[in-house]
Amino acid sequence: MFAFFIRRLVSLLPTLVFVSMLIFGLQQLLPGDPAQILAGEDQSPELIAHLREKMHLDQPLPVRYFYWLEGVLHGDLGESVRTQQPVLELILQKLPVTAELALLSMLIGLLISIPAGIISAVRPGTFWDYGANAFALSGLSVPHFWLGILMILLFSVELGWLPASGYVSPFENLRENLAAMVMPAFVLGTGISAVLMRHTRSSMMQVLSADYVRTARAKGLSERVVVLKHALRNALTPVITLGALELGTLLSGAVLTEQVFTIPGFGKLIIDAVFNRDYAVVQGVVLVTATVYILLNLMADIAYFVFNPRLRHA
Amino acid sequence: MSHAKPMTTSTATTLAAQSGSRVEYGPWLRAWKKLSRNRMALAGLYIILFFIFLAIFAPWVSPDDPLATNWGAIRKPPGMEHWFGTDELGRDVLSRVIWGARASLLAGIVSVAISLVLGILIGMLAGYFGGIVDALICRMTDAFLACPFLILAIALAAFLGPNLTNAMIAIGVSAAPIFVRLTRAQVLNVKVEDYIEAARAIGCSPMRIAQSHLLPNITPPLIVQSTLAIASAVIAEASLSFLGLGQQPPEPSWGSMLNTAKNFMEDAPWMAVWPGLAIFVLVLAFNLLGDGLRDALDPRSR
Numbered sequence: 001m002f003a004f005f006i007r008r009l010v011s012l013l014p015t016l017v018f019v020s021m022l023i024f025g026l027q028q029l030l031p032g033d034p035a036q037i038l039a040g041e042d043q044s045p046e047l048i049a050h051l052r053e054k055m056h057l058d059q060p061l062p063v064r065y066f067y068w069l070e071g072v073l074h075g076d077l078g079e080s081v082r083t084q085q086p087v088l089e090l091i092l093q094k095l096p097v098t099a100e101l102a103l104l105s106m107l108i109g110l111l112i113s114i115p116a117g118i119i120s121a122v123r124p125g126t127f128w129d130y131g132a133n134a135f136a137l138s139g140l141s142v143p144h145f146w147l148g149i150l151m152i153l154l155f156s157v158e159l160g161w162l163p164a165s166g167y168v169s170p171f172e173n174l175r176e177n178l179a180a181m182v183m184p185a186f187v188l189g190t191g192i193s194a195v196l197m198r199h200t201r202s203s204m205m206q207v208l209s210a211d212y213v214r215t216a217r218a219k220g221l222s223e224r225v226v227v228l229k230h231a232l233r234n235a236l237t238p239v240i241t242l243g244a245l246e247l248g249t250l251l252s253g254a255v256l257t258e259q260v261f262t263i264p265g266f267g268k269l270i271i272d273a274v275f276n277r278d279y280a281v282v283q284g285v286v287l288v289t290a291t292v293y294i295l296l297n298l299m300a301d302i303a304y305f306v307f308n309p310r311l312r313h314a
Numbered sequence: 315m316s317h318a319k320p321m322t323t324s325t326a327t328t329l330a331a332q333s334g335s336r337v338e339y340g341p342w343l344r345a346w347k348k349l350s351r352n353r354m355a356l357a358g359l360y361i362i363l364f365f366i367f368l369a370i371f372a373p374w375v376s377p378d379d380p381l382a383t384n385w386g387a388i389r390k391p392p393g394m395e396h397w398f399g400t401d402e403l404g405r406d407v408l409s410r411v412i413w414g415a416r417a418s419l420l421a422g423i424v425s426v427a428i429s430l431v432l433g434i435l436i437g438m439l440a441g442y443f444g445g446i447v448d449a450l451i452c453r454m455t456d457a458f459l460a461c462p463f464l465i466l467a468i469a470l471a472a473f474l475g476p477n478l479t480n481a482m483i484a485i486g487v488s489a490a491p492i493f494v495r496l497t498r499a500q501v502l503n504v505k506v507e508d509y510i511e512a513a514r515a516i517g518c519s520p521m522r523i524a525q526s527h528l529l530p531n532i533t534p535p536l537i538v539q540s541t542l543a544i545a546s547a548v549i550a551e552a553s554l555s556f557l558g559l560g561q562q563p564p565e566p567s568w569g570s571m572l573n574t575a576k577n578f579m580e581d582a583p584w585m586a587v588w589p590g591l592a593i594f595v596l597v598l599a600f601n602l603l604g605d606g607l608r609d610a611l612d613p614r615s616r
Contacts, residue, residue: 015453022457141597146589146593279472290457
């Protein structure tokens with residue numbers, strides 16, 4: 001177990017190194033003098049000179065990368081040219097908002113996809129199966145920011161039940177927070193439930209044809225116990241790993257959803273940064289997102305290992 | 315849909331004719347026959363052809379100039395004169411949706427072409443040479459895949475500058491790793507076959523082996539993946555344009571139309587309905603065709 005954990009952790013290192021190179025390399029795409037561009041609207045010679053020195057622009061590229069990496073490893077992601085705040089601080093401020101959105105969306109996604117996956121696997125070829133598959137296909141095809149707009153049109157503009165925007169911190173007022181979060185979380189949740197449902201269905205169908213399920217049926221257990229107790233537990237293990245990959249969709253989707261519902265998370269942070277030419281913030285958000293995504297996948301791998309006794313004793 | 319029948323047969327003949335020269339005649343015709351029995355996949359194909367028709371013949375098909383503003387007809391609801399209504403500058407929404415098909419289809423096809431070229435080249439290098447080249451390429455692919463697709467595309471588009479061309483490059487580069495992995499895996503499968511060994515024994519260069527022995531064998535899964543990738547590229551382009559990083563106004567694009575519509579939801583909800591519906595239908599069509607192609611081209615399900 002411990003050895004597996006260490007091995008998995010070590011295998012992450014090269015990926016992280018390449019991710020950092022990729023994100024550092026983004027800077028090279030900027031046309032012209034990076035210091036001048038990074039200075040943004042404030043084109044004072046002092047600032048440009050300061051940035052040039054800070055970015056070690058007189059040094060060759062590999063040397064600059066190591067200076068940058070050294071900063072990143074010490075938690076220095078640069079500072080925002082707009083607010084002069086450290087990028088890490090800005091991101092840490094916004095991260096809880098996006099984390100809440102992601103968590104609620106995951107919850108809604110699982111609540112939809114797992115029952116739908118089970119039903120369509122247990123009753124293949126029926127109305128329920130076709131319904132669940134049609135749902136999955138539309139879920140994969142619909143642009144979710146549009147779904148968000150349609151929900152605002154229905155629930156905010158027409159019916160007036162939910163606010164179209166206006167994020168409130170859950171520590172301030174939980175009820176208002178949930179009222180503002182339910183639509184965005186639903187939009188994002190349905191987005192991932194399409195893929196999760198397909199995984200649950202195929203994994204469940206595989207498990208249901210296993211010998212031990214036949215044994216469970218043969219000894220006279222009710223179908224309900226066989227499906228929910230014997231089959232489901234094993235069917236869900238691959239769904240954990242595959243589901244973790246959907247976290248990327250969730251993080252990408254959060255950018256758009258936050259834009260539609262005006263939620264001040266890091267999705268809004270990166271978009272505002274893009275338009276303010278606040279490139280250090282853009283790089284910082286990509287770096288943090290990628291790291292979070294890699295770590296969540298690592299956790300999913302470990303969970304898979306823990307939940308799967310066959311691997312544990314091997 | 316009276317024109318549908320002849321179109322099917324002609325596509326079949328071209329498909330067969332194309333494959334006749336290099337690849338065996340059999341598998342492609344068999345795949346087409348299987349595909350033509352799949353009603354959902356055919357529906358997808360017809361919808362795509364319909365959108366391609368709209369995109370090519372937009373100047374003749376659209377009732378109005380998509381850029382012509384009309385201060386006398388601002389935010390008019392759908393009616394006889396403007397079937398889909400008008401927008402905040404009095405432009406005809408139907409015409410803009412028709413012209414918007416150009417940006418979406420162009421973005422879908424060009425960005426997937428970029429992914430394909432990058433993916434096939436790099437994937438073949440990794441799969442064919444193995445060793446350190448393979449290890450390096452795999453780590454780099456992992457790094458790309460570790461950045462969520464749209465966030466990477468946003469960052470690339472931001473650093474390259476916001477316009478449609480850069481959005482297509484950003485989407486194409488962000489989606490390339492999947493094609494690298496797919497090509498590499500296929501090459502690893504095929505490379506151990508006897509006929510590759512034979513080709514090497516008679517002195518074929520790696521380039522020639524790649525061209526005439528590897529490529530034809532890895533084509534079917536690449537076709538399936540490309541079709542599905544166009545679906546996500548269309549959504550990605552709409553997303554980038556929605557965020558202001560793709561097609562720039564006033565040029566019509568479904569994503570940027572939705573971005574504007576967001577500000578007029580109370581007085582002009584129709585502005586938000588049609589462009590979104592167009593994205594949904596086009597993406598659904600590519601997904602249906604992709605699923606159908608997967609079934610048709612899978613040799614195991616003969």
